[in-house]
Amino acid sequence: MSDLALESFKTTFHKGSLRERSVVTYIVPYGDSHVIVSETTPFHPRDYQWPDHPADRGFIENSLGRRYDLADVVFVGRDPDGNICVDSGIPAKKNDPGWSFCVGHVILGVRPNLSEGDPIILQVDNSYRWRLSRAHSAAHVMSFALNQSFAQRWRRKIPYIDDMGNPNFDAVALEKSNISPLSCVDRYRLGKSLKRRGFTVDGLKDDISRYEEEINRMIDEWMQNDAPISVESDGDNLTSIKCWNTTLDGVDVEMPCNGTHVSRLSEIGTIIVNFEIPDEETLIITTSVR
Numbered sequence: 071m072s073d074l075a076l077e078s079f080k081t082t083f084h085k086g087s088l089r090e091r092s093v094v095t096y097i098v099p100y101g102d103s104h105v106i107v108s109e110t111t112p113f114h115p116r117d118y119q120w121p122d123h124p125a126d127r128g129f130i131e132n133s134l135g136r137r138y139d140l141a142d143v144v145f146v147g148r149d150p151d152g153n154i155c156v157d158s159g160i161p162a163k164k165n166d167p168g169w170s171f172c173v174g175h176v177i178l179g180v181r182p183n184l185s186e187g188d189p190i191i192l193q194v195d196n197s198y199r200w201r202l203s204r205a206h207s208a209a210h211v212m213s214f215a216l217n218q219s220f221a222q223r224w225r226r227k228i229p230y231i232d233d234m235g236n237p238n239f240d241a242v243a244l245e246k247s248n249i250s251p252l253s254c255v256d257r258y259r260l261g262k263s264l265k266r267r268g269f270t271v272d273g274l275k276d277d278i279s280r281y282e283e284e285i286n287r288m289i290d291e292w293m294q295n296d297a298p299i300s301v302e303s304d305g306d307n308l309t310s311i312k313c314w315n316t317t318l319d320g321v322d323v324e325m326p327c328n329g330t331h332v333s334r335l336s337e338i339g340t341i342i343v344n345f346e347i348p349d350e351e352t353l354i355i356t357t358s359v360r
């Protein structure tokens with residue numbers, strides 16, 4: 071087996087690509103499956119540290135037209151000594167010195183009829199990607215509306231202000247985010263550390279339906295002005311810094327993001343936001359699109 075060379079590895083999911091012709095550069099056995107690495111890939115992998123956005127689905131096709139469905143799409147890491155780690159087996163952070171990362175396409179079962187150097191086609195499932203992208207874009211619109219709606223609840227200035235000028239509740243309190251086709255569930259902590267920063271939770275539970283109505287109304291108004299959505303990236307590496315951009319209420323906004331997105335607000339569809347406070351320390355927001 072050759073070494074995993076990543077110098078020319080490129081991702082294209084952040085540009086909206088669904089299909090690439092490329093070449094197999096590496097194959098590694100992984101449990102009861104094989105992980106295939108190619109020079110270029112349109113596939114968005116599930117992040118091994120913050121798995122909010124599921125992996126793309128789709129297939130790899132070899133030069134004989136044989137298609138292999140992907141069971142998963144994951145991060146593959148190469149440590150400074152050239153050792154290979156896959157997904158949750160990666161012990162490093164993305165910016166640890168000497169580490170490089172690429173996308174691994176997981177094919178279940180016996181070794182597929184693929185060798186290093188083989189030309190392949192990589193095809194993403196368009197409809198699944200589309201539904202995830204709509205949900206993820208909707209979740210970011212919701213975040214800005216949430217920050218605006220909660221702005222009055224901050225008793226102190228915090229150093230995290232979003233592009234609309236509001237204290238960034240979303241960035242400070244978000245604990246977990248779970249995107250699925252056409253919906254996103256965000257879990258926020260309302261605990262002591264948020265209170266220490268100056269956020270007041272008094273009466274929040276009683277006012278929950280008022281906030282819900284306000285946010286839904288705000289989003290409806292913002293969505294009247296269709297604006298482009300783009301993902302800006304400082305490169306085509308898997309760990310290049312990427313930012314989601316659009317215009318909300320006349321303001322250009324951005325947010326760091328490694329996901330996939332639709333290319334206009336109108337492509338999201340109608341956004342419906344739902345609040346739930348299951349206990350004193352937790353706020354769960356479900357953002358659905360239809």
Ligand SMILES: [Zn+2]
Binds near residue numbers: 206
């Ligand atoms: Zn995102």
